[in-house]
Amino acid sequence: DAGITQSPRYKITETGRQVTLMCHQTWSHSYMFWYRQDLGHGLRLIYYSAAADITDKGEVPDGYVVSRSKTENFPLTLESATRSQTSVYFCASSEKKADSPLHFGNGTRLTVT
Amino acid sequence: AQKVTQAQTEISVVEKEDVTLDCVYETRDTTYYLFWYKQPPSGELVFLIRRNSFDEQNEISGRYSWNFQKSTSSFNFTITASQVVDSAVYFCALSERGNYGGSQGNLIFGKGTKLSVKP
Numbered sequence: 516d517a518g519i520t521q522s523p524r525y526k527i528t529e530t531g532r533q534v535t536l537m538c539h540q541t542w543s544h545s546y547m548f549w550y551r552q553d554l555g556h557g558l559r560l561i562y563y564s565a566a567a568d569i570t571d572k573g574e575v576p577d578g579y580v581v582s583r584s585k586t587e588n589f590p591l592t593l594e595s596a597t598r599s600q601t602s603v604y605f606c607a608s609s610e611k612k613a614d615s616p617l618h619f620g621n622g623t624r625l626t627v628t
Numbered sequence: 629a630q631k632v633t634q635a636q637t638e639i640s641v642v643e644k645e646d647v648t649l650d651c652v653y654e655t656r657d658t659t660y661y662l663f664w665y666k667q668p669p670s671g672e673l674v675f676l677i678r679r680n681s682f683d684e685q686n687e688i689s690g691r692y693s694w695n696f697q698k699s700t701s702s703f704n705f706t707i708t709a710s711q712v713v714d715s716a717v718y719f720c721a722l723s724e725r726g727n728y729g730g731s732q733g734n735l736i737f738g739k740g741t742k743l744s745v746k747p
Contacts, residue, residue, distance in 0.1 A: 548734060557719065557739035573734065605673065614661050614680060614723075617735055619673040 518542075521606050521620035528596050529628055536591045536623045538606030546609045547589040548617060549573075549581065551602040558605065564589055596627045630655045632722050634738035641710055642746050649705040649741045651720030657681075661723040662696065662703045663735060668716040679703065710745045717742045 519540040528534045540547065549561040550573075560573030562581040570581050578600060580592045589608075593600055603624050607617040631654040641647045653662065664676040677687060679696050687694045691708045707714050721735040 550737075555739065558737040560724075560734050563734055603671070607673075614678060616663060616675040616678050618675065619665075621672050 519606060519608050519618055519620045521604075521623050523623060524621065525624050525626075527626045527628060530597060531595050534593045534596055534625070536593075536604055536606075536625070538589045538591070538620060540587055540589075540606075540608040540618075542608060542610070542618070543586055544608035544610050544618075545586070546615075547583065548607040548609075549579070549589070549591045550605045550607065551575065552605060552622075553602050561591065561604075593625075596625075598627050601625060601627045630657075630722055630724060630736050632720050632736055632738035634718075634720055634741050636741045637739070638742045638744070640744045640746065643712060644709050645745075646706060646708050647710050647743065647745075649707075649718050649720075649743065651703045651705065651738060653701050653703065653720070653722045655701075655722060663721040663723075664694065664703075664705050665719045665721065665737075666716045667719065667740070673719070676705075707743075710743075712745050712747055715743060715745045 522537045545566050548563045550558040552558050559575050561575055561579050562573055564570045564583040567583050567586045570583055580594055583589050603622050605622045606620040609615040609617045633652045636650055660681045662679045666674045666676055677694055684696050693706045695704045717740045719740045720738045724734040724736050
């Protein structure tokens with residue numbers, strides 16, 4: 516099906532472990548984004564990518580790594596998970612800058628114990 | 629700095645009441661875009677509307693309407709005759725200015741307003 520899919524939907528991991536959240540889109544959108552949603556903070560940008568092999572930091576990048584070797588995939592890796600990274604993570608994509616709406620995946624709820 | 633403020637954290641109304649969700653933004657850009665998203669209890673984020681800074685016409689879509697006023701930097705959202713299915717968190721967002729000017733494609737979100745519509 517066309518769209519943007521995230522996996523897994525739910526993940527529980529332990530402090531210190533590495534975990535990767537996957538994001539795949541079938542629209543061939545140039546732009547992709549990772550946000551985290553926390554109570555009281557709304558959505559905050561972690562990283563974004565304007566095209567394959569081009570990534571840049573957002574508002575809260577510390578502790579996260581991204582890559583974009585293919586246009587359709589934008590995985591987010593927590594290198595050494597901490598409890599403060601317990602959150603709901605949303606991946607999004609858009610066709611172009613400024614006036615294009617972001618299309619979001621259904622989110623990944625990550626719990627770090 | 630760019631910022632979006634949704635001062636109403638939670639609103640509760642009874643079905644069929646009209647309700648307005650406030651959104652105030654800050655930006656030094658002359659060209660920018662504003663958005664509203666809906667997040668129902670199921671958790672997904674649904675795009676509702678996009679408005680550019682040069683178009684101050686109000687927009688109506690069924691029971692939804694949006695009032696954009698540059699003079700007050702506001703982009704308010706009204707639901708007429710609310711229904712239980714309107715219960716959700718609503719986010720207002722602003723296109724983010726890049727370091728070198730222009731948009732970088734990202735959106736700056738307000739913290740959201742949780743709307744509860746009771747039968």
